[in-house]
Structures are given as structure tokens and as C-alpha cells.
Amino acid sequence: MDQLIHQILSGLATGGIYASVALALVMIYQATHLVNFAQGELAMFATYLAWALIQAGVPYWGAFAITVVSAFVGGVLIERIIIRPVENAPILAVVIVFIALLVIFNSLAGWIFSYTIKPFPSPFPAEPLFGNSYVSSHELGSMAITLVVLLMLFVFFRYTPLGLAMRAAAQNPESSRLVGIRVGWMLALGWGLAAAIGAIAGMMVAPTVFLEPNMMGGILLYAFAGALLGGIDSPGGAVLGGFIVGVLENVVGAYVGTELKLTVALIVIVGVLVVRPSGLFGKVHVTRV
Amino acid sequence: METTAAPLTMPAAPAGVDAARRRRHLIGVAILLVAACVLPFLVGNYRVFQLTLVLAYSIALLGLNMLTGYNGQISLGHGAFYAIGAYTAAILMDKFGMPYWMTIPIAGAVCLIAGFLFGLPALRLEGLYLALATFALGVAMPQILKHKSLEQWTGGVQGIVIVKPEAPEGLGLSQDQWLYFFTLAWVVLMFFIGWNLLRGRIGRAMVAIRDQPVAAQAMGVNTSLYKSLTFGVSALYTGVAGALGSIAIQFVAPDSFTIFLSITLVVGVVVGGLASISGAIYGALFIQFVPNVADQLSKAAPWAIYGVFLLAFMYLMPTGVAGFIRILRARLKR
Numbered sequence: 001m002d003q004l005i006h007q008i009l010s011g012l013a014t015g016g017i018y019a020s021v022a023l024a025l026v027m028i029y030q031a032t033h034l035v036n037f038a039q040g041e042l043a044m045f046a047t048y049l050a051w052a053l054i055q056a057g058v059p060y061w062g063a064f065a066i067t068v069v070s071a072f073v074g075g076v077l078i079e080r081i082i083i084r085p086v087e088n089a090p091i092l093a094v095v096i097v098f099i100a101l102l103v104i105f106n107s108l109a110g111w112i113f114s115y116t117i118k119p120f121p122s123p124f125p126a127e128p129l130f131g132n133s134y135v136s137s138h139e140l141g142s143m144a145i146t147l148v149v150l151l152m153l154f155v156f157f158r159y160t161p162l163g164l165a166m167r168a169a170a171q172n173p174e175s176s177r178l179v180g181i182r183v184g185w186m187l188a189l190g191w192g193l194a195a196a197i198g199a200i201a202g203m204m205v206a207p208t209v210f211l212e213p214n215m216m217g218g219i220l221l222y223a224f225a226g227a228l229l230g231g232i233d234s235p236g237g238a239v240l241g242g243f244i245v246g247v248l249e250n251v252v253g254a255y256v257g258t259e260l261k262l263t264v265a266l267i268v269i270v271g272v273l274v275v276r277p278s279g280l281f282g283k284v285h286v287t288r289v
Numbered sequence: 290m291e292t293t294a295a296p297l298t299m300p301a302a303p304a305g306v307d308a309a310r311r312r313r314h315l316i317g318v319a320i321l322l323v324a325a326c327v328l329p330f331l332v333g334n335y336r337v338f339q340l341t342l343v344l345a346y347s348i349a350l351l352g353l354n355m356l357t358g359y360n361g362q363i364s365l366g367h368g369a370f371y372a373i374g375a376y377t378a379a380i381l382m383d384k385f386g387m388p389y390w391m392t393i394p395i396a397g398a399v400c401l402i403a404g405f406l407f408g409l410p411a412l413r414l415e416g417l418y419l420a421l422a423t424f425a426l427g428v429a430m431p432q433i434l435k436h437k438s439l440e441q442w443t444g445g446v447q448g449i450v451i452v453k454p455e456a457p458e459g460l461g462l463s464q465d466q467w468l469y470f471f472t473l474a475w476v477v478l479m480f481f482i483g484w485n486l487l488r489g490r491i492g493r494a495m496v497a498i499r500d501q502p503v504a505a506q507a508m509g510v511n512t513s514l515y516k517s518l519t520f521g522v523s524a525l526y527t528g529v530a531g532a533l534g535s536i537a538i539q540f541v542a543p544d545s546f547t548i549f550l551s552i553t554l555v556v557g558v559v560v561g562g563l564a565s566i567s568g569a570i571y572g573a574l575f576i577q578f579v580p581n582v583a584d585q586l587s588k589a590a591p592w593a594i595y596g597v598f599l600l601a602f603m604y605l606m607p608t609g610v611a612g613f614i615r616i617l618r619a620r621l622k623r
Contacts, residue, residue: 035417035420082600085604086603086604086607089603089607090563090607090608092357092363092555092558092559092563093559093603093607093608093609094603095555095559096555096556096559096560096599096602096603097599097600097603099552099555099556099596099599100596100597100599100600100603101596101600102596103592103593103595103596103599104592104593104596104597104600106592107590107591107592107593107595107596108590108593110590111589111590111593221424221428224421224424225421228417228418228421232417259432259435259436260432260436262428262429262432263425263428263429263432263433266424266425266428266429267425267429269421269425270410270414270421270422270425273413273414273418273421273422274410274413274414277413277414277415277418279418
């Protein structure tokens with residue numbers, strides 16, 4: 001029983017990371033109906049940037065802030081420069097562009113920073129908080145940061161004019177344009193925000209999985225699964241889906257064994273999707289003939 | 290191609306132009322075939338081996354294109370069927386001493402059944418959800434192949450080594466050349482079947498399901514049957530390709546069939562051109578040779594170069610090489 005509680009709690013911690021990346025995926029999906037396969041590699045690259053800054057002597061939170069801001073700028077630039085020209089191309093062509101971005105960033109990171117595994121510092125104390133034996137303070141801290149990010153996003157989208165404009169641009173681009181919203185820039189902002197969220201997730205997960213160019217591969221997959229499980233058009237659902245996948249993955253890993261962990265987790269998710277094809281909280285689509 | 294997501298529809302021609310066009314088509318195919326027969330005598334054995342792989346990939350890409358290009362179902366896990374085909378051939382040759390040429394139809398049949406069975410639950414999933422389900426299949430396959438319960442058949446992580454088939458005596462061909470022609474024969478057969486399948490009633494039904502599923506159903510197309518059958522046939526093609534590829538490489542191991550292979554296949558289909566038969570050949574050339582070119586350009590970051598190539602292809606020809614050629618031809622005619 002003790003072990004189960006432990007597994008569930010650390011599952012919630014990794015689930016928080018999945019939830020952040022899932023949220024980043026959903027943000028881009030809502031605006032463009034595409035899943036950004038390069039999301040994980042962007043986060044990985046941003047984490048390397050943070051690592052380089054820390055190596056250069058910048059204090060952790062300073063490096064954190066610089067990384068988040070530059071990830072945001074990077075996301076905006078990528079949308080403006082690379083994604084915009086293929087806006088009207090067939091869906092699969094855009095997917096291939098994402099795959100191209102994925103291999104480019106992965107390869108560049110390996111080239112610049114080498115493929116050797118690097119430790120990444122955690123900003124939280126090493127000993128567990130409040131003397132509990134279930135969950136480390138890094139796990140608690142990263143969970144807290146995830147929740148703060150989610151809360152900030154909720155407030156931004158719900159209560160600010162810019163957030164409203166972004167939601168409008170995602171929901172109905174034509175009408176938004178007619179009322180004077182610059183839809184293209186809203187899209188770029190969405191990319192920037194997604195990249196920034198990804199960067200935070202990357203910096204939170206790096207202390208546990210260690211820093212290397214392929215560190216986000218599995219995480220992206222779980223986040224994708226979480227987003228679909230919750231329903232890819234529902235941000236709240238995606239977050240919950242991310243947490244569910246995190247717990248599921250950890251519990252399966254403990255009781256079935258790590259070699260089949262990924263497979264079992266995915267089969268369970270696909271099983272759920274077969275029963276509920278739009279995810280747990282997604283809108284059911286009605287097709288018009 | 291102006292706006293929306295719908296890939297190219299098949300061009301319809303008036304009856305008079307049809308005969309002339311078909312003749313030109315046939316001449317083109319004949320020239321291509323002659324070139325394919327001459328090529329292995331002009332280049333070294335290693336190049337012949339690479340070309341054999343191109344031929345095998347082209348069958349796999351044609352299969353995936355039926356599913357994704359013509360039927361609109363996205364699969365990110367076709368590497369799994371490639372693996373099943375490869376392993377079927379390898380196990381039959383290694384454990385049962387079957388001659389290599391007999392294993393290929395069996396590999397195809399096994400994959401047809403596997404694909405059909407996988408296609409049944411996949412019927413409920415569309416678009417991204419299907420992509421995730423197939424992705425799961427692709428990720429799971431190497432782990433399944435490594436699993437202990439199958440180790441006596443699959444050889445576990447070590448894989449299986451296959452003996453390279455000898456060329457029949459009296460032909461004066463090297464082993465590589467013989468394998469090339471053997472694979473070429475399969476390519477001709479599979480493309481001929483695929484061409485007949487896609488241009489007729491079945492092909493039209495597949496395209497109708499892609500573009501207007503509800504209308505297709507109203508017209509009397511059995512959507513579920515067609516979709517799962519397309520999945521099966523697509524897996525059959527990919528399995529045949531896997532068997533041919535494994536005989537050419539003479540080795541199968543779980544780590545040759547990672548999710549990366551599945552993604553490479555999707556890249557090949559899109560770069561070659563969705564919903565086009567000739568696209569399979571362009572795509573196969575791309576996935577076989579562009580990584581090599583990238584590797585020669587930069588040893589340090591070959592995949593970055595590969596990514597740049599991909600970006601360039603998608604910018605210049607968003608509808609793939611086949612789509613680009615089609616547009617070019619239409620422009621020249623005007």
C-alpha cells in the first residue's frame with residue numbers, strides 16, 4: 001500500500017510535466033488543428049539554453065527567466081518564419097515540416113552540446129519537505145510550478161483582453177479578423193506561449209531524466225496521449241489527461257515492469273479512446289454532409 | 290491545389306484524350322522498366338543493394354499511400370507491419386528452412402490478417418486519434434519482438450541472420466543483381482495490382498470515403514468494410530516490402546524497426562506525393578538516398594541537414610514530387 005501511494009504521488013509529479021506539454025500541444029491544436037511534433041524538442045533545446053546559462057554563472061532563477069523569455073521569442077519567430085509559409089499547404093505537409101523541425105533541433109542540440117548525458121540542477125532542496133517519506137521536494141516543487149503555470153494561463157485567457165482575442169482568433173478566424181484582431185499575430189503568440197510552457201516543463205523534468213538531446217521523446221508521446229485522452233480540444237481535459245497518464249505510467253511501471261511500461265500504458269489509452277473516441281472531455285463532432 | 294486539407298483528387302479525362310494518354314502512360318512505364326533493368330549492370334554491387342532497398346521501400350510506400358493518400362487514414366505505425374513481414378520471412382527461412390521466394394507471399398498474407406484485425410478497432414478512431422493508436426503500435430513493436438516469450442522464434446535482441454540467396458546458375462548474375470531483379474519482379478506485380486485496384490470501383494470508393502464519408506455511405510459504399518480492408522491490403526504491401534527488405538539486408542533485429550522507420554515511411558509518402566502511384570518511387574528514392582547525402586554534407590549534424598532538405602521539399606512542393614510534376618505538366622501544356 002505504501003508503495004502504491006508512493007507510485008501515485010511521483011506519478012502525479014511526472015503527470016504535471018505531461019500536463020504542461022499536453023497543454024502546449026492543445027494551445028497550438030486549438031488555433032491550427034495540428035499537433036506540433038516538435039514541441040518536445042523545442043523544450044529540450046530551451047533546457048540546454050538554461051543549462052548553458054547556469055554553467056556561465058547565472059543564478060538558477062535568472063537563467064529560468066531568461067530561458068522562458070527566449071523560448072517565447074523563439075516560438076514566435078518559428079511561427080512567423082517557418083510555419084507561416086506552409087499555412088495553406090495540405091495537413092500532412094505541415095506535419096512533415098514539424099518532423100523536420102524535430103530532427104533539426106535534435107541534431108543541433110547534439111552537435112552544439114554533445115550527446116553525453118548532463119545533470120541538471122533542481123532549484124528545490126534535496127531533503128524532503130515536512131519530513132514526509134512519500135515525495136521528494138523536487139517532485140512537490142515541480143508540481144507546484146506546473147499548477148502555478150496552469151493558473152496563470154487560465155487567468156490570462158479568461159480575464160485579459162489579449163487572452164480573449166487569442167481565443168476568438170482560434171475559434172473563428174474570419175469573424176475575428178473582421179472585428180480587427182490580427183489573427184496571424186495571435187497565432188504567433190500562441191506558438192510563443194506554447195514554447196514557453198514547454199521550456200518550463202523541460203527545466204522541471206531535466207533533473208529527473210537528465211539532460212540529453214532525446215530526453216523529451218517519451219515525454220512528448222505521453223503528453224500527446226494525455227491530450228488525446230482528455231480530449232484534444234479541451235485544455236482542462238488535456239491537463240487532467242496528462243496527470244492520469246503520469247499516474248498510469250508509474251503504477252504500470254511498478255507492477256508490470258519497465259520494459260513493457262510504454263506499451264501497456266499506450267494500450268490502455270487506446271482502449272479508452274475506442275470506447276470514447278473524442279476523449280474523456282472532448283466535444284463529440286457532428287459532421288455536416 | 291488552392292486551400293483546404295483535401296489532397297489531390299484523381300484527374301478525370303474526357304474519353305477521346307484517354308486513349309492517347311494511356312498510350313503515353315504505357316510508353317513511360319516501359320522506358321522506366323528498361324532503365325530499371327539496365328541500371329544494375331552499370332553500377333557496383335553496393336549501389337545495386339541500395340537500389341534493391343529502394344524497390345522494397347517503394348512497395349511499402351505504395352501500401353501506406355493507399356491507406357493515407359487514397360483512404361485518408363493516417364498511420365504512424367506502418368513500421369510495425371514492415372517488421373512483421375520481415376520477421377515472418379526470417380523465421381520461416383531460419384526455423385523451417387523454407388526457400389526465400391516462398392516466404393514473401395506468406396509474409397504478405399500474415400500482414401493482411403494483422404492489418405485487417407488492427408483496422409477493425411481503428412474504425413472507431415479518426416485523424417489524430419488513429420495516428421496515436423498506430424503510433425502506439427509502432428512504439429510497441431520492438432518491445433514485443435524483444436519479449437522473452439517470443440525469444441525462441443525471434444532471437445530476442447540478437448535478431449536473426451539470414452543466408453543470402455544464390456543466383457540461379459547459368460544467368461551470370463551476382464547475388465546482389467539477382468536479388469535486385471527478384472525484388473523488381475515483385476515491384477512490377479504489386480504496382481500492377483495496386484494500379485488496377487486504385488483506378489477502378491474500389492479505388493473510387495476509397496477516395497469517396499476519404500473526401501465525404503457520409504455521402505459515400507449514402508451511395509451504398511460499405512464504409513467499415515472498405516476501411517478495414519484498406520488497412521489490411523496496405524499492411525500486406527508493407528509486409529511484402531519488409532520481407533524483401535530483410536532478405537536484401539540478410540538480418541532482422543528489433544532495433545531496425547523502431548518508430549523511426551514508421552515516421553520515415555510517412556515522410557516518404559508525403560514527399561513522394563499523396564494519392565499518387567508514381568509518388569511511391571520518388572518517396573523511396575528520397576528516404577534511401579537523402580540521409581546518405583546529408584551524411585556526406587555534414588558528419589557532425591547529418592539529421593539537421595536532412596531536416597533542412599525536408600523543409601525545402603515541403604516549401605517547394607507541398608503536394609509532393611508527384612504533385613509538383615503534375616502541376617508542371619499542366620503548366621507546360623497551357
